[in-house]
Amino acid sequence: MTPTVSASGLSLRYGGTHALDDVSLRLTPGVTGLIGPNGAGKTTLLRVLATALPADGGAFTVLGQDPATSAGRQEVRRALGYLPQTPGFHPDFTPFEFVDYVAILKELTDRGARHREVRRLLEQVDLGEVRGKRIKKLSGGMRQRVALAAALIGDPGFLVLDEPTVGLDPEQRMRFRELIAQAGEGRTVLLSTHQTEDVAMLCHRVLVMAGGRIRFDGTPAELTARAAGRVWSSTERDPGAKAGWRTGTGSFRNVGLPPVGADLLEPTLEDGYLLTLDEAEVSA
């Protein structure tokens, strides 16, 4: 399958820090999750792929267009939907006005066509009823949906979502996941998140990032399988474990190299993620 995004050797330094260190990836249609701790380089990678930041080294294409040139960058941006980590809104704008504003930035200058597109997108994210209400009076979940509607203007082939479920309550998160799943049908979505649940529920593929590098690239099942035979239960926290925490039953769940005769548990995506981060720390 021809990848929507193809990147090789991307690097970016700030001072002495490698925000991106030789990142190569290929993204295909469907939702790809990008997980990693704070400071891993997720937002920087998203900003580079969204053409907001130029990389120091390496190259990438989006839908066959090279954003290194001004003309290529404009083409990439026409095919791009971007929801930043903290989407900002003009306080006096309504959802309709805000999405309309972003539509103008996306070169939809024909008023009639633009308004029909804005209306369609607000209905799609279930905000048709509040389209005329001031954004500052909407809940956090509704605001995120306004930003998603803005990102979906022009039916972008590549959608970049930077931690869209942060700060949402569980119900809002579920609603937002449904919208992301819907948005992922027929287009390539790169979803940065802290929540392994997001990845488990939405993604056909997952990238784990730490220290500016991609530490894992595979399916969620493959990431989970990394922890097979390396998760066990104990009555006390096992000091030899890489990570351990008390569960709802009162027993401890440990991840690492189990002692002989340990009571092994079924691994989860989170276990695989923790072990991958631990291995990244050891190799750093």
Added chain:
Amino acid sequence: MTWHVDAEDLRAYSQGELSPPALWSADTHLVDCAECRAVLAEVGESVDAAWERLDAELDAPRPGLFERLLVRAGVADHTARLLAATPVLRRSWLGAVVAVLVMSVLAAQSTGSVTLFLALAPLLPLAGVALSYGPVLDPTYEMAVVSPMHGFRLLMIRTVAVLAAGLALGGLATLALPGLGLRALAWLLPALALTSAGLALSARLGPVLAPALVGGAWVGLLVVADAVQAGSTLLPFTAAGQGVAAAVAALAGGLLFLVRDRFDRFQGSAA
């Protein structure tokens, strides 16, 4: 009904070519007028398509006062919306500008010296333009940067609007200083020079440091000019000073054009 939409307007409406404010009038009228709806159905597209267009227009909230004024003044509706989203073109900023100008005019009238007014007036457009674009004050900056509209174009649209507002207010304040003749306009060229220099340098130094440095340099220049003052007028407001300001404005404008692509990339903290 006491009036009906003109047939030409209805034809333009059916083709999606009718512009505001005539479009707003037609939208409002068509909801209540079966006769015009019937004509609309005859002149062009299908009734369903016309209703869909009408629905979309009715869903659109009525633009704010500022936006409506811009459209009535002949600004295209999409440009008016871009300007309505400019952070400094809001009442709080414009109020602050008016307050500063009123205070400096009152000071000039009470002391008989216009130096404070001439020193402050060029700083207002500089600050206004600096605050109209960038990650600090524009909440939608990040979304704007990755949009197909070139960042420099958006910057220029906003700069022209902020400059126009700032220069108009400065001009009005100048009218309150009668008897000074052309001397009262001596802030104009320095204002253009500071604004264009601030913008050109912000491509390299960022939207906060560059205007701060330019503003600081202007204040420093005035302090030095005051210390070495020979005549009754500070050097920057003499004919020679005005010539230098014009040259700086032209040079900075050229430099700004050369570095325009830098405004097409994110200028804030990257992490």
